[in-house]
Amino acid sequence: MRRFIFFISFFPSIIYGQHFLPIQHDTISYNHEIILNGMANYSGNAIRVDLAKKLFYGGSINKELIDASSLNHNEINRFGMYLNSEVEYRNKQVNLFKNPNYGFVIKGGVYSYFDVLYPKGVYDLSLYGNSSYPGQEINLSATRASAFFFQKIGFGYIDKSTNSSVSINLVNLSNYASLKISDGYLYQSDDFDTVNLNLTGTGYLLDSPVFFNGIGASIDADLRIPVVTPKEDTINFQFKLCNFGFAHIYNSTDKYDMNKELAYSGVNVNSALSGQSLFNNGFSVLDSLGIEKKESKRTVFLPGYLQMSKLINESSERSIEEFYGVRMFFSSAYNPLVFAGLNFKLGNRFNIGGCITYGGFASFSGGMYSSYNHRNISFSISTENISGVFLNNAKGESIIFRFRCAF
DSSP, X not given: OHHHHHHHHSGGGOXXXXXXXXXXXXXXXXXXXXXXXXXXXXXXXXXXXXXXXXXXXXXXXXXXXXXXXXXXXXXXXXXXXXXXEEEEEEEOSSOGGGOTTEEEEEEEEEEEXXXXXXXXXXXXXXXXXXXXXXXXXXXXXXXXXXXXXXXXXXXXXEETTTOOEEEEEEEEEEEEEEEEEEEEEEEXXXXXXXXXXXXXXXXXXXXXXXXXXXXEEEEEEEEEEEEEOTTSXXXXXXXXXXXXXXXXXXXXXXXXXXXXXXXXXXXXXXXXXXXXXXXGOOOOHHHHTTOOEEEEEEEEEOOOEEEEEEOEETTOOOSEEEEEEEEEESSTTOEEEEEEEEEEEETTTEEEEEEEEEEETSSEEEEEEXXXXXXXXXXXXXXXXXXXXXXXXXXXXXXXXXXXXXX
C-alpha cells in the first residue's frame, strides 16, 4: 500500500480516458440480456508511450527517454488512467413493481481511476532530480492528484420500450489517495549548500491492508431519448450518468499537512524503482520527506462521469451512420471531451468505424473499432488511440471491449 502514494506524488508513475466505442441502440426487444464491458486506457498531453511503458512494466529509464517527453510539456500538464470491468444483466420478462413497462437490471463492476494535474517543475524534479538546477527555483504549485480503487453492485429498473434504465449501487472503497499542493517551490543555491523545499497543501492516503475500507452509494442512469427528424427518421440520443456518488472511509486515513520548509536531497527514479515497475515498488515520497501525518476520517466523491451522445441504430438500413457526443468526468484534471465518428456497416454482421476526440487528459487523438453481430450475440473491440499501437512518441494507449448476449 505504501507504493500507492508514489502513483500520485510522482505524476509519471501512472496515469482515462474516454471510451468512444459507440453504443448500438437495438429496437428489437429481448427478454434477457447479458452485457460485459472492459477497458484499459491511459493518456496525457506530454508523457510519451516509450517512457510510460518503462514506468508501468519496469526497465531502465535513460536520459534520452526523459528528454523526449520533457519537450512535450507545457506550464500545466495532465495525465490519467482508467481501468474497469463491468457486467450487467437485464430482465424484461418480469413486470417490476407490477408495471408491465418495467423490467429490472442487476449490475456489478470493478473500477480503478488515477489522475494528476501538474506543472512542468514536478516532471523536472521527479525525473532529473535537483542536481540539474543549481541556483534555480522549481515551481511545484497547482499540483493535484487522486487515485481510487472501488467496486459496486447495483439494482434498478429498465424501460422495456426505450431501454432507458436507472440503478442504485452499493459501493465498496478499497484504496484511495489524493494530493493537493496549492503553493510549492524548491530553491537551491549554486553550490547546493542550501536546498529549501516549501510546500503548502494536503495529502490523504488510505494505508490499510484490508479489502473493505469504505462504504458508499452511487447512481447510474442510461436515458434513451428518441427524436424524429423532418425526414421521419428516428435518431436516438443517450444521456448517461455513471458512478455518481460517494464513499465514507470508516478505516483510518493518513492525513499529511504540508505547510513548512523541508529538507530535500533529491530522488533518482531509476534507484527508487530498481528496475521494477511502479506496481511492484514500495516507495513513499511523503514519508521520505519527513512530513508528519495524523489519522483522519474522510468522505470522498467518486470519479463518475456524465456523457451525452448520439447512438448507432442497429436496425437502420444506412450503410454509413455518424455518432458524436461530449463527456465530462467529475475531476479537476479532466477537460470536457468531445468526440465524433462514422460507423460503416459491412453486410449484416460486421461494423467498422473511426472517431476523433478532443479533450480529456490529452488533446487530439484518433481511434478505430470493429464489431461482429450474429443472431443474438455481438462483440466489439476498439482502441481510442490508434497511434499508441505503432508509435513510441504517442501519448497514450487504450483497449476497449464489449460483449452482449440477448435471449
